[in-house]
Amino acid sequence: MTFDQGTLEFTEAEETFRLEARDWLAANNPGRLPSMDTAEGAAAHRDWERTLASGRWSVVTWPEAYGGRDASLTEWVIFEEEYYLAGAPTRISQNGISLLAPIIFGHGTEEQKERYLRDMTDGTLVWAQAWSEPEAGSDLASLRATATQVEGGWKLNGQKTWSSRAPFADRGFGLFRSDPSAERHRGLTYFLFDLSADGVTVRPIDQLDGTPGFAEIFFDDVFVPDEDVLGGVGDGWKVAMSTAGNERGLSLRSPGRFCAAADRLLDLWQTDPQPHLRDQVVDAWIGAEAYRLYTWGAVTHVEAGGSVGAEGSINKLWWSDLDLSLHETALDLLGADAELEGPCLDDYLFSLSGPIYAGTNQIQRNIVAERILGLPRLG
Amino acid sequence: MTFDQGTLEFTEAEETFRLEARDWLAANNPGRLPSMDTAEGAAAHRDWERTLASGRWSVVTWPEAYGGRDASLTEWVIFEEEYYLAGAPTRISQNGISLLAPIIFGHGTEEQKERYLRDMTDGTLVWAQAWSEPEAGSDLASLRATATQVEGGWKLNGQKTWSSRAPFADRGFGLFRSDPSAERHRGLTYFLFDLSADGVTVRPIDQLDGTPGFAEIFFDDVFVPDEDVLGGVGDGWKVAMSTAGNERGLSLRSPGRFCAAADRLLDLWQTDPQPHLRDQVVDAWIGAEAYRLYTWGAVTHVEAGGSVGAEGSINKLWWSDLDLSLHETALDLLGADAELEGPCLDDYLFSLSGPIYAGTNQIQRNIVAERILGLPRLG
Amino acid sequence: MRFGRTPEQTAFADALDDLLGAADTPGAARSWADGDPALGLSLWQRLAELGVAGLLVPEEYDGLGASPVDVTVAFERLGYHGVPGPWVESVAVLPALLTQADEAKVLAGIASGQAVATLAAPRLTPRALDADVADHAFALTTTSALYRAEPGDRHGSVDATRRLFDLTPTEQIATVDAGRSLDLGTLACSAQLLGAGSRLLHASVAYAKQRHQFGKPIGAQQAVKHLLADVRVALDFAAPLVHNAAVDLEAEAPTAARSVSAAKVAAGDAAYLASRTALQVHGAIGYTREFDLSLWILKVRALVGAWGTPAEHRARILESLVSGEGAR
Amino acid sequence: MRFGRTPEQTAFADALDDLLGAADTPGAARSWADGDPALGLSLWQRLAELGVAGLLVPEEYDGLGASPVDVTVAFERLGYHGVPGPWVESVAVLPALLTQADEAKVLAGIASGQAVATLAAPRLTPRALDADVADHAFALTTTSALYRAEPGDRHGSVDATRRLFDLTPTEQIATVDAGRSLDLGTLACSAQLLGAGSRLLHASVAYAKQRHQFGKPIGAQQAVKHLLADVRVALDFAAPLVHNAAVDLEAEAPTAARSVSAAKVAAGDAAYLASRTALQVHGAIGYTREFDLSLWILKVRALVGAWGTPAEHRARILESLVSGEGAR
Known part of the structure; x- marks a missing residue:
């Protein structure tokens, strides 16, 4: 009896891909830019x-x-490893590329693909993104912003909040209630809209780090043409959920980030080794290593035709706790x-948002308990 | 403006009391005895x-x-400090002295006081104790063991479990449903019974440490005379709750235990200081010190006429977590x-029961949240 | 044996709550952070009238000559209400140092609330808080050499209301014994942390009762309940350590330094737990600067490491325990 | 790149589950603890027939010459089912040592399941497991000197199925390179912990669904749900570390020792969390010896410190990282 076993050895093509990425990054990476949630930083990040x-x-x-x-999923993870190893800037296009694009590819018309995809790559x-509303939070099914059908399109009304990147972005996407008689998950439609359209007001909200990472968006009879409905009218929930799974899953936080x-x-430890912190430092490294290896396991699973469902919640619980403990x-x-301002503090403040956004960790634990462990939903 | 402030200085009488206790313990304390949950150990603990x-x-x-x-409450805590500082044995009479006696003092007849109190002091x-039943656990209101009125007394039937000390005790106390038509907290009566009576079967249950610290008790038409009803017929819940508060409050775990x-x-740290464990050792000491000081604050509060209600749950959460982390x-x-057998391991295994018994820590957290913080009960 | 506050101390706390609850302390904190100290200084003056500024100034300099326990009563309320300014330095630390230096005028100014003073000291507070606003700046270069000093470069803190400055010592004014004064500073900071932690808990409980999600208040969720219960437990057990440290300092007990360190570690841990839980219970709104909660979240993060890091205090506790100081 | 088990390995695990799920492993463990190894030895024989005993014995001695990953597949199931006996010693550690010592007969005995062997080694396993039952006992006195040995005094373990014995080395039989063998032992112990942790989780989930309190299943309580979810997360992230350590050992990668240590730390932490949670979810019944859960709770407590304490493994990881071994 001899068994093969899994290996992290890469093919020659994959290794070539890695080296190409590494070389290009070495030549082009500008390093840490001003926060993308400032006007100056947003411009610099667009340049990047x-x-x-x-x-x-x-x-x-x-x-x-x-x-x-x-590129294959494997190559994507390789690229991300190199990207973070190089310390390259955060991605201002993340919302578009990771959250919206998969939906345009999956549900969009050819015309929508032509119109939007290329422009979000450069x-x-x-x-x-414009998911939440003041009274909704993690409970997306209770959305109340409306879309009313008019000649040639729709009028949007209501309010969105916690809209990340909105203060310096061009366009937004989100769910609106197109059938006022339907409740909860029904009667929602997925819309794309222009942040500079008549009737749109963007009010930036400062985050803990002092930068406006998100905003409230007010809609007052904002006209959106029919061609900016993504997926079918009334299918918004189904369409959005594929994004939510995506956001919580593989594509949001690549292991390279935590390994870096x-x-x-x-390095910080080595400049001043404090024995009482040894276990925390080692455990942070173990946690990042576990995340890297877990990711390769998930990539293997997906490339073999499997899918990542509720497991995305396990993933999110791990990386958000890991990120926080790394920076604490x-x-x-x-x-x-x-307490002094600097990159460590910035990263720490950013890590504080991990257990809150993309579904709070309480919600993620409910999902793991109910959908994966099969515990009863009542209560 | 000048303010007085609290102090931990004791009166001369209190200091004399402390020294008297210390001297007596120094002369009489036998140190660690065999587990009181063995026949040999039970006898030794009775002797003590x-x-x-x-x-x-x-x-x-x-x-x-x-x-x-x-003795005043202050003197009681002083005695307990000295008792644990001396490393004196655990108390086999704990159930009687701490749980039952306060109820006999509060609700018992003169005749019951005469009959039972002195015999439990020596x-x-x-x-x-016989609170739980197989289907009840922390939910005491769902008790099902019955008491049926007969000539001159009652017949007990049913089953109790997790009865601590039962394998080597003489008598037991617990709640039985005397009114079968009543539900939940109503129709329960507090009974005292003889463990050697006809119809009583005690089945010892081994604990994690291998000793039978508790037992199941089966009741098959066990006759109990009227004079062994404690408090009024049907008042059992009210009567028992004063014990539960007591069990969870000051009297259960004295600070001396944790300070010792x-x-x-x-001492263990000093024999082999391991820098990566420094914080845990210091935090365990801080935790014990906090418990000692909290207790003195509670004593001050009670001696000034205050009461300890739901705060007993705060207390229990602290000491049970502290005990576990001390021994871990x-x-x-x-x-x-x-992993080797020895006193450290015994104490660790005992500490594992802390978060479970006398109301699990989940229940205690509910109590703190609902009764102290005022959070809503639904859900 | 009586271990707790007196009725007078409780009344003092209530009086501070009345004053500060009616004042817009978040507004004062925000403008203080933006470099406009007017609101904060007016609050300073009103608190001085209640006796806060002169608590530790000896009576011969028009102070109250009060006790360390009184200091904890006051600083807990300052922390609860998020009052900005170099209170620890002016009120808890400097009076005893300036008394040793015979700085009668500055002492009288502190007691009356006319003078705001700040301080830098090695390790514990290497940069002086709010030196741009203070009327007097001092520097300890060792635990015994006290200097007048001039503010230099400013450093930003995670808590924007903490404006930190390098100091340049200019003129030595006395040789002092600073140990007790610095412990008083650590004690005051611990009490502030305790107050800030309670504020975060109260805000979270109130939010959990009022905020509905999935059709019921989020505070009805057991997970939220348990998080908040744990905060209450941590705060309730940190409080007696803070009180005890004050009692020990008052009694000049041999265990005083260790007690102060235990208070700082426990109050910092409890307040940090309160801040993490507050953020988790509030969700995204807690992550915004415009919501007042952020003022306390960021202040707690700063104070956890101020006046000695938890690591330094744990080391000091261990050293004291191992040397057998003031055994129980 | 393919990081995961093969279909053959999954089938091997399933075959072990079929055999062990039908056997009364708790009964075997209890009688083993009481000094009656008959049931455990019969299980040993049947597992040997499935290939478990000879996994690492070279094919020339009738073994399978299998890989470290195969070892983790088997030991995870042994841990899940709570199988007693010196499996780590006989199956994971000794084959390579005995091969170096040219002990053909013992190797063939191990492969066939006829011989049970045990071992003591400094620090990692100072007392030999089940030396009273083993047919052969060996002792490493350094990482290179391999001796035959005789059992001496017995020591009780928190896990009553672990019968620990001092060994007296009698005759040196070889000079060996034991590093890899000992790492294989640590790896096997990590896999056992992972299996025991999953068993504790599964038992707790099943109990939480079935046990009612206050009129509903306790598993409907959010606090219980979140405790169990955290266990699942911990186990799911420990598993790839164990797999990776096996892959590294197979490839003789320079990072292998570090990977083994990371696997041990993470598997131990996850399994201990699982045991603490299991006890909390079960309540008093979990605290009894007669309920089978206790077998796993006590085993996990023992294995957490076996084959190197978490402290030793963390130290080894740090040393490797600081020296820059096998940088990513």
């Missing part, structure tokens, strides 16, 4: 998206026709200087 | 109760007429030898 696109690195998994490389069109943070933490440990190592 | 009583130290807060010293009568454990932990840290310090 253009540079990425010029090297055909902005959307590696997309078809070549739309600026991609037809920073020309930056998208804001663990490496930085280790970094602050512990900094000691009395931990 | 007799010795305690001979020195009038078994029930210091009781009236002198019943073998006590009319190990003559050891009591088992923290001191032992510190001790095992961490022992390293590869942690």
Whole structure:
């Protein structure tokens, strides 16, 4: 009896891909830019998206026709590993590329693909997501913003909030109630809209770090043409859920991010090793390593035809807790200087949002308990 | 403006009391005895109760007429501090003295006081508690064991479980449903019964440490005379709840216990200081110190006429978590030898029961949230 | 034995709550952070009239000569209401140092609330808080050398109301014994943390009762209940450590330094747990600057490491325990 | 890139589950603890027939010459079913050592399941498991000196099925390179922990669905749900570390020792969390010896510190990281 076993060895093509990415990044990466949630930073990040696109690195998994490389999932993770290892900037196009594009590919018309996909690969069109409403939060099914059918399109009314990137983005996407008589998950439609349209008011909201990472958006009879309905009228929930799964799953936080943070933490430790923090430093490294390996397991599973469903919640619980403990440990190592403004503090403040956004961790634990462990839903 | 402030300085009388206790313990304390949940250990622990009583130290807060010293709450805590500092044995009479006696004092007839109180102070009568039933657990209101009125008394039927001390005790106390038509908290009566009576079967249950710390008790038409009803017929719930508060409150775990454990932990640390465990050791000491000081605050509050209600749940959450982390840290310090049988392991296994018994910590958190923080009960 | 506050101390706390509850302390904090201290200084003056500023100033300099326990009563309320400014430095630390230095005028100014003072000291508070607003700045260069000092570069803090400055010592004014003063500063910071932690808990409980999701208040969810219960437990057990540290300092007990360190560690841990839980219970709204909660979340993060990191305090506790100081 | 088990490995695990699920493994464990190994040895024989005993014995000695990943597949199931006996020693550690020592007969005995062997090694396993039952006992006195040995005093373990014995080395039989063998032992123990942790989770989920309190299943309580969800997360992220350690050992990667240590730490932490949660979810019944759950709770407590304490493994990881071994 001899069994083969899994391996993390890559094919020659994959190794070539990795080296190409590494070389290109070494030559082009501008490093940390001003926060993309400032006017100056947003411009710099748009420039970086253009540079990425010029090297055909902005959307590696997309078809070549739309600026991609037809990369496999494995190659995507390789690219992300290299990207974070290089310390390249955060992606201002994330909402568009990761949340919206999969839906346009899956549910959009050919005309929508032509109109929107290329422009989001090079920073020309930056998208804001507009899921939440003041009374909805994690409970998306209780949305109340409306869409009323008019000649040639729809009028949007109501309010969205926690709209990430909205202060400096061009367009937005979100769900609106197109059938006022329907309740909960029914009667919702997925719309694309222009943030500079008549009737749209964007009110930026400062985050803990002082930058306006999100905004409220007010809609007052905002006209949207029929061609900006994504998927069928009334199918919004189904369409959006494929995004939600996506947001919580593989594509949101690539392992490279945490491995790079663990490496930085280790460097910090080495500048001033404090024995009482040893276990926290080692555990942060183990956590990042576990996330990397778990991801390769998931990639293997998906490439073999499997899917990632409620497991996305397990994933999210892990990386959000890991991110927080990585950065709390970094602050512990900094000691009395931990309160001072600087990259460590910025990263820590960002990590605080992890357990809240994309479905709070309480909701994620409910999902794991009910959908994966099969515990009863009542109560 | 000048303010007085609280102080932990004791009166001369209190200091004299402390020294008297310390001297007596130094002369009489036998140290660790075999587990009281073995036949040999039960006998040794009964002997120790007799010795305690001979020195009038078994029930210091009781009236002198019943073998006590009319000690104040402050003196009781002082005695407990000294008791644990001396490393004196656990108390086999705990159920009787701490759980049952306050109820006999509060609800018993003069005749019951005469018949039972003195005999529980010197190990003559050891009591088992019999609260839980197989389907009840922490939900005492769902009890199903019955009491049926007969000539001159009652017949008990049904089953109790998790009855601590039952394998080696003489008598038991618990709630039985005397009105079969009543539901939940109504129609329950508090009974005292003889464990050697006809129809009683005691089936010992081994605990994690291998000793039978509790038992199932089966009742098959067990006759109990009317004089062994404690409090009014049908008033059992009200009567028992005063015990439950007591069990969860001040009287269950005295701070001396944890301070002594923290001191032992510190000794263990000093034999082999492991820097990565420093914070755990220090935090365990801080936790024990906090418990000691919290207790003195509670004593001050009670001696000023205040009461300890739902705060008992805060108390229980603290000491049960503290006890566990004290002993987990001790095992961490022992390293590869942690799995070996010995006092550290025994204490650890005992600490595992803390978050479960006397109302699980989930229930305690509900109580804190609902009764103290005022959060809504639904759900 | 009586371990707790006196009725007078409770009344003092109530008086501070009356004053601060009616004032717009979040507004004062926000404008203080933006470099406009007018509202904060007017609050300073009104608190001084209630006796807060002169608590530890000796009576001969028109102060109250009050006790460390009184200091904890006041700072807990300052923390609860999020009052900005160098209170720890002016009220808890400097009076005893300036008394040793015979700085009668500054002391009288502090007691009356006319003078705001700040301080830098090695390790514990290497940068002086709000030196741009303070009328007097001092620097300890060791635990015994006290200097007048001039503010230099400013450093931003996670808590925008904490405006931190390098100090340049200019003129030595006394040789002092600073140990107790610095412990008083740590104690005051611990009390502030306790107050901030309670504020975060109260805000979270109120929000959990009022905010509905999936058709019921989020506070009806058991997970939310348990998170908040744990915060209450942590705060309730940190409080007696803070009180005890004050009692020990008052009594000049040999365990005083250790008690202060235990108070700081426990109050910091409890307040940080309160802040993490507050953020989790509030969700995205807690992550915004415009919602007042953020003021306390960010302040707690800063204070956890101020006046000695938890690591330094744990080390000091262990050292004291191992040396057998003031055994129980 | 393909990181996961093969269909053959999944089938191997299923075959073990079929055999062990039909056997009374708790009964075997209880009688093993009481000094009666008959049931356990009969199980040993049947597992040997499925190939478990000879996994790492070279084919020339009638073994399977299988891979470290196969070892983790088997030991996870042994842990899940709570099988007693010196499996780690006989199956994971000794084959490579005995091959170096050219002990053909013992190797063939192990492969066939006729021989049970045990081992003591400094620090990692200072007392030999089940030396009273084993047909052969060996001792490493250093990482290179392999001795035959005789059992001495017995020591009780928190896990009563672990009968620990001091060994007295009698005759050196070889000079060996034991590093990889000992890492294989640690790996096997990690896989056992992972299996025991899953068993505890499964038992707790089943109990939470079935047990009613206050009129509904306790598993409907959000607090219970969240406790169990956290266990699932911990186990799911420990599993790839165990798999990766096996892959690294197979490839003789420079990171192998570090990977083994990471697997041990994570599997131990996850299994311990599972045991604490299982006890909390079950309540008093979980605290009894007669309820089978206790077998796994106590085994996990023992295995957490076996084959290197978490502290030792964390130290080894840090050392490797700081020296820059096998950087990513």
